[in-house]
Amino acid sequence: xxxxxxxxxxxxxxxxxxxxxxxxxxxxxxxxxxxxxxxxxxxxxxxxxxxxxxxxxxxxxxxxxxxxxxxxxxxxxxxxxxxxxxxxxxxxxxxxxxxxxxxxxxxxxxx
Amino acid sequence: xxxxxxxxxxxxxxxxxxxxxxxxxxxxxxxxxxxxxxxxxxxxxxxxxxxxxxxxxxxxxxxxxxxxxxxxxxxxxxxxxxxxxxxxxxxxxxxxxxxxxxxxxxxxxxxxxxxx
Numbered sequence: 001x002x003x004x005x006x007x008x009x010x011x012x013x014x015x016x017x018x019x020x021x022x023x024x025x026x027x028x029x030x031x032x033x034x035x036x037x038x039x040x041x042x043x044x045x046x047x048x049x050x051x052x053x054x055x056x057x058x059x060x061x062x063x064x065x066x067x068x069x070x071x072x073x074x075x076x077x078x079x080x081x082x083x084x085x086x087x088x089x090x091x092x093x094x095x096x097x098x099x100x101x102x103x104x105x106x107x108x109x110x111x
Numbered sequence: 112x113x114x115x116x117x118x119x120x121x122x123x124x125x126x127x128x129x130x131x132x133x134x135x136x137x138x139x140x141x142x143x144x145x146x147x148x149x150x151x152x153x154x155x156x157x158x159x160x161x162x163x164x165x166x167x168x169x170x171x172x173x174x175x176x177x178x179x180x181x182x183x184x185x186x187x188x189x190x191x192x193x194x195x196x197x198x199x200x201x202x203x204x205x206x207x208x209x210x211x212x213x214x215x216x217x218x219x220x221x222x223x224x225x226x227x
Binding site: 091104 | 144213
């Protein structure tokens with residue numbers, strides 16, 4: 001069965017304290033891995049797409065990396081405004097187009 | 112430009128009533144998706160529309176759920192005879208894509224449905 005697991009479930013950081021969020025997957029035929037940010041009461045906001053192992057993408061304080069089994073979202077020197085739930089999702093090969101989501105990591109950055 | 116728009120943003124209704132949720136995708140996006148997000152749960156796929164093709168309904172949890180997309184644009188998700196377990200946030204997404212494209216899906220802010 002295809003699975004996407006995110007860890008930790010929740011993470012509290014002090015402002016400036018760098019860390020990483022993990023998304024591990026056991027799927028057959030990965031076509032893409034997506035990272036989203038979700039603020040309370042809002043829909044997920046697209047951050048990155050990664051397609052193949054070894055690929056990296058960066059945006060401001062965030063960097064996403066991908067291996068054959070997992071993806072990391074590295075947060076460098078986070079600020080309180082980075083507080084949100086971070087979701088990863090995979091797109092599988094075949095005719096299906098729907099994303100399979102993990103349960104998310106709730107990040108809190110304290111000032 | 113405008114993002115994905117969903118209405119209403121909140122809906123409270125009594126058990127057994129029918130509800131309709133609306134989604135306006137980003138202009139020019141051919142693919143449209145409905146997901147459900149329950150408290151503490153990940154997003155659960157419901158249904159997918161691509162252009163004029165028959166929709167992928169594989170995620171609909173029961174025959175009380177249905178959706179249509181008119182003119183390749185606006186979509187309506189209908190839940191008949193609502194049950195308390197239908198309470199969730201219903202999210203719509205669209206993407207600029209063909210069937211095998213990897214273009215990201217862009218989400219609306221959802222409709223928060225509460226069944227009393």
